[in-house]
Amino acid sequence: xxxxxxxxxxEALQMPGAQLTESTPLAENWDSLAIMTTISLLDRHxxxxxxxxxxxxxxxxxxxxxxxxxxxxxxxx
Amino acid sequence: xxxKAVLQDIRSYVPATKLTNxxxxxxxxxxDVEKIYSKTGIxxxxxxxxxxxxxxxxxxxxEKLFTSGVVRREAIDYLLFCTxxxxxxxxxxxCLIHRRLGLAANCGxxxxxxxxxxxxxxxSIAKGxxxxxxxxxxxxxxxxxxxxxxxxxxxxxxxxxxDGATATWISAEExxxxxxxxxxxxxxxxxxxxxxxxxxxxxxxxxxxxxxxKQDPSRNIxxxxxLFMNGGEVFAFTLRAVPDLVLQTLTKAGLTLDGIDFFxxxxxxxxxxxxxxxxxxxxxTRFCINMESYGNTVSSTIPMALEIAMxxxxxxxxxxxxxxxxxxxYSWGSSIIRL
Numbered sequence: 001x002x003x004x005x006x007x008x009x010x011e012a013l014q015m016p017g018a019q020l021t022e023s024t025p026l027a028e029n030w031d032s033l034a035i036m037t038t039i040s041l042l043d044r045h046x047x048x049x050x051x052x053x054x055x056x057x058x059x060x061x062x063x064x065x066x067x068x069x070x071x072x073x074x075x076x077x
Numbered sequence: 078x079x080x081k082a083v084l085q086d087i088r089s090y091v092p093a094t095k096l097t098n099x100x101x102x103x104x105x106x107x108x109d110v111e112k113i114y115s116k117t118g119i120x121x122x123x124x125x126x127x128x129x130x131x132x133x134x135x136x137x138x139x140e141k142l143f144t145s146g147v148v149r150r151e152a153i154d155y156l157l158f159c160t161x162x163x164x165x166x167x168x169x170x171x172c173l174i175h176r177r178l179g180l181a182a183n184c185g186x187x188x189x190x191x192x193x194x195x196x197x198x199x200x201s202i203a204k205g206x207x208x209x210x211x212x213x214x215x216x217x218x219x220x221x222x223x224x225x226x227x228x229x230x231x232x233x234x235x236x237x238x239x240d241g242a243t244a245t246w247i248s249a250e251e252x253x254x255x256x257x258x259x260x261x262x263x264x265x266x267x268x269x270x271x272x273x274x275x276x277x278x279x280x281x282x283x284x285x286x287x288x289x290x291k292q293d294p295s296r297n298i299x300x301x302x303x304l305f306m307n308g309g310e311v312f313a314f315t316l317r318a319v320p321d322l323v324l325q326t327l328t329k330a331g332l333t334l335d336g337i338d339f340f341x342x343x344x345x346x347x348x349x350x351x352x353x354x355x356x357x358x359x360x361x362t363r364f365c366i367n368m369e370s371y372g373n374t375v376s377s378t379i380p381m382a383l384e385i386a387m388x389x390x391x392x393x394x395x396x397x398x399x400x401x402x403x404x405x406x407y408s409w410g411s412s413i414i415r416l
Contacts, residue, residue, distance in 0.1 A: 051310075
């Protein structure tokens, strides 16, 4: 995970950056504002705009990174 | 030299009744006003009164233009009214406004139904009728009262939208270059369901059934008679569509970002605009953010922001300004104007 992305995502989820790993659950603070912030973070750091509905269904940080990776490889096909 | 359409002047009108973040906090006790303000950048919204319609707001804006003396009402020979909240299903609201303003009998009057891209569309039509010799003085009015569609218990849209209207005078002048244009316009109707009032048209008439209120997972309450916005989807759409739109417009005009003195995007909310500005790499000094005291007034945000930028001297005669509208439809449009 990109370090800058980790820091900003932790801010969006209102938790300390050092604690955020791929297994961190998204349940807490995973509201519409956090989802919009994450969409722009993924766009900035991974150059992909993911679907908010799919993002909303992610339950861990790892899942949202997988979603970004999947859409990125799709767009470069 | 040829006949060219020129944007001459703008006036706007915001209804007297205001909805502040404090008002909203008093209604929704569990709500963090600071968080919403920091994301939306909106502090106050104008709200039309119970008897106040889009035509009333539009007439007030146009009367300001006539009172200022920049143009006489007798000179107007084409009236365009952009709204998504008409007074009646029929007749055309522009005909009612034509009467109220006392415009000439041989003046065309027509409504266009478009939202956040509506001002750019209005300018494209004004340019068309002027440069084809159909009209010489176009009055383009934008006006909406989205508040009348909004459920009082739907925070997701009450925080964002405000009511308001603007009036722009566009006229024919001899020039050797375009003063409005080029245009890039686009449409993606697959986004129709993401920002919609489902009931009230012919597809789904208003009934007891459409008036049934339901609560969504974010605890917002609305019925099919109300405005629905999927904020996340609309946001993702703008991140995908708008940077390309800006690039295409620059290419069509043979300009680079540095060739534009000022950018006026649809003032959707501050958060969205900041993300778009960063992505497109526009310097903050040349990028307009001005919706704090009005909210998102749909097709009126661009002309309102433009009027303020002109009055405050952020832009002056001779400047090159890019206008970018995007939203409900999905619909988008961009143009370059030389003031």
